[in-house]
Amino acid sequence: MSLTDISRVRRFSRAVTTETGALDQSFLGRGRPLGVARVLNAIGHGRGDVADLRLYLGLDSGQLSRILRGLEEEGLITTETAEEDARRRVAVLTGKGSAEFAEYEALSNANANSLLSRHPDPDKLLEAMDFIASALTRDRITIELADPESPHANWCLDRYFDEVNRLFKQGFERAKTCDPQAPAMRPPVGAFLLALSDGLPIGCVALKGTDQGYAEVKRLWIAPSARGLGLSKRMMQETEREARRLGIGTLRLDTNEQMPAAIALYEKTGWARIERFNDDPYPTHFFEKKLT
Known part of the structure; x- marks a missing residue:
């Protein structure tokens, strides 16, 4: 330095x-x-x-x-x-x-x-504040269960959908996806997790229950200001713990080739590639993990 x-x-x-x-x-x-x-x-x-x-x-x-x-x-x-x-x-x-x-x-x-x-650009100033606050409170970020229809959950999901719409070359239409309904993301069949920094949401992930012998991990999103802090891995680990608590033995997820960081995370944390298991038009990669 x-x-x-x-x-x-x-x-x-x-x-x-x-x-x-x-x-x-x-x-x-x-x-x-x-x-x-x-x-x-x-x-x-x-x-x-x-x-x-x-x-x-x-x-x-x-x-x-x-x-x-x-x-x-x-x-x-x-x-x-x-x-x-x-x-x-x-x-x-x-x-x-x-x-x-x-x-x-x-x-x-x-x-x-x-x-x-x-300030002439208040949005940029807020982004800088968020980045610094996330870095300074890194050790105090909590991951908590939340209702999938709560204001914090909706705030995260709106930003998730905005981001993938910008990221995907073909854009993103929520109506075309296998979008989980709120009851499937609530106990005892599923869960919705929020990452909170001093009470403010900075990330989310959903555990969607199904009647097909597995549950799906959906909508993993981390605010840009909190990326690089290992939060995605923490949230996936917490999702697996919640799945075990609910008695779920198999997890599946899908992602898109235009999200290489997500693919790398799954491959490094024990997820195995499998054949396509849904007809969602957006994913290109499919993964499964057996919980022990």
Whole structure:
């Protein structure tokens, strides 16, 4: 790494610190530094479990305890014993705390809108932000079961279909495919998995149940900003675990020759090529994997 590269990283850090007000003693003019505001924000977004809160924000126990005590003294939160486990504590916003959380949300949204509106190409700026955020939160990306008709699932699927339409020389018409229906992607016959980065979707994959002695893996997609992080392999591994949990012994999938990265992934992870098993007009390669 050259000194110029290091200087570029440090310039980026200074720019983000300044733009976000990280050094302000009164973040967004509300009388508290950024660290305290972040704790209040996390609690407001449902991360009230104190142990989870500490891990999420990367704070040590003593530092978090001081911040929580200060928020309690302001009358913004209360801490209670978790109903299901007396050893765990949960932070809950008071009415005053909820109002303060709403103020922070409104100001933060306004700041974000201002930043985007000042840039001549806000879409490119957002793409850069997504790329950096995915890289910085790589170790905290989670893979979770979701409903195939949820907003996050639809967001991913829309982008999957847009991408293959651009990629395939002949284009892509969803109506011509063996598109799985939502019930086939729900337990106990199937599943739908989302990759989430700090609550935002960055990938998906579906496990489509069938009555033919196998299930199909469908719609594997990773956001461009999160590619190269090994997420496709993680999602395929999680899909296999879910299939085993559902008692599925054989998986099949199809793909197109214009997706060489996907073909390489399947070949490297134990999938065997088989003959065509459907009449979908788009796939050119067909694979199967026996689960043990």
